[in-house]
Amino acid sequence: MFDKESLKKLEQEKARWESTTVEKAIKKFPERYEKFYTGSNLEVDRLYTPLDIQNIDYMKDLGFPGEYPFTRGIQPTMYRGRLWTMRQYAGFGTAEESNKRYKFLLSQGQTGLSVAFDLPTQIGYDSDHPLAQGEVGKVGVAIDSLQDMEILFDGIPLDKVSTSMTINAPAAILLAMYIAVAEKQGVSPDKLSGTIQNDILKEYVARGTYIFPPEPSMRLITDIFEFCSKHVPKWNTISISGYHIREAGATAVQEVAFTLANGIAYVEAAIKAGLDVDEFAPRLSFFFNAHNDLFEEVAKFRAARRLWARIMKERFKAKDPRSMMLRFHTQTAGSTLTAQQPDNNIIRVTIQALAAVLGGTQSLHTNSKDEALALPTEESVRIALRTQQIIAYESGVTETIDPLAGSYYVEYLTKQIEEKAMEYIQKIDELGGAPKAIEKGYIQQEIQDSAYKYQQEIESGRRIVVGVNMFQVEEEPPKNLLKVDPEVEKIQRQKLNNLKATRDNIAVKNALDELSKKAASNENLMPAIINCVKAYATLGEICDTLRRVFGEYKATVTF
């Protein structure tokens, strides 16, 4: 972008500046550290100039918004056309309580729903399973059958809202329930829009809510890809998630690398299952973390977009530009929230949310200030939502596209992250792809090493966390935390008993037997799963049927 002559001149001038002006200043006031680093430990220079981005080719590396390689954004007009979807992850207790919270959020100007399920639901156990004890309704809403799902979306028109569901191992079942609820509302599947997380590989690596071994899990995923491409064309069939990988301790580079490596594995699995890349790839979506280091995070989002576009075009020979677009949801980094001085978290979330918006996110969840302590109260969720609204309507950052492009620092970082992530992806390719690298424990070990290093930096004081290892105060224990009613478990058990006493149990048995047969064959499982949920088979019954055919995943433990 710069001619050779002026770069040469600049190089000389920079050397002069360093040896005179800077030298003099440093003698008087030394810099705070000998070396500086980003939040993810990339070294940061004192100053960036055109010298640091001389290898960037504008048309090849940046291009225009809505065009390959999408570095500057996936839409031609970005937020000038439409703002991102404000989508707060919520759910707790019973379907009735969560339904109330969703209606509250929609009334406050939220534009999409995001369903949190409790852990028994995520791991495929009914609320009356022994392992569900103490967990029912705790970190999300308890869903045992279609009946709960009908209550959850009662009075919410499914053709008008888009719904994201954080569900992985049993994603096919919850999607089937959603389709069945919509049908009862008179909404056909082709009108539905939303997302299922459906990303099992990162469950093995970082999040832990796996059920089945990798092979049948990947089959369930590709069955969903195929089914949705025909019947639910507006549905995002997967949300390939770096969020939890980052939360587990990965760096920004590792987040991009391991997420895209998982993405590559899903694309390969679908192609192997006989699907055409442009048939399913436009519905792949991503989910990233927004951490504290503003510029590094913006660079990360831009790098991820460019890298994915290149992978899809060059490696998988996609032809449809939509197959190359990395569309993503962002959540601010839960692991950066502190239990100490919780009000400080509002400021952390603001910076993180700003990074997501400057990085071109399609939807955003902002964490609430009290989430290092408990589930958020209605009041703290409102502040979190208002944070997004202030960025959207008052800060002005939305009025032009990709406003940090051209910053010598941000462009340099974007390139750095892309290159370093690509090195990891090559290493993972050498190990035989993401599933193999996970099986060998390679990805887990890399993340654990980063997590340990991060904690040691806090211990040594080189990494400062305000209110934790600096600027501490004596505090009163926080009050007014949200408490989930322990009665939920009893209520859910009661509902299950009633359901089992009133449904057509022969129809249930037939539907489950049919599913069992299909699971042992190569046929797409979605129609059989939809039959099961419509017969009011419970989530646990459906998962147990599949467990008997598929077996269960056993993790290898390292630390």
Next chain:
Amino acid sequence: MQGARPIRVLIAKPGLDGHDRGAKVIARALRDAGMEVIYTGLRQTPEQIVEAAIQEDVDVIGLSILSGAHNVLFPRIMELLREKGVDDILVIGGGVIPHEDISFLKQCGIAEIFTPGTPLSQIIDFIKNNVRI
């Protein structure tokens, strides 16, 4: 007081949550501090945890939970330890645990609850000062 042999610690994840960044960081820090550490992995029932503690002959159990099920699962673990006659094991806990639950958990026999932001050195010192070995 610290004896001649290294302190043996079981880091355990009761409940269904998959967040074990903290458990793993602490396991590693205790190992670096000279202790022998076993980590159970995810989704352990109270029965499995107590069984592992007996099998491995540990001096300390560190429980990590972020799902909110601590008020059910921690007391159950303490009850089983008493039943098996191994309630001399020092039990500590950590995770997302609201302040108002801590006194109840201590009454059940948990020696200390370490909430987010606790320095690793504080946990190491607590173990060294309180382990019965």
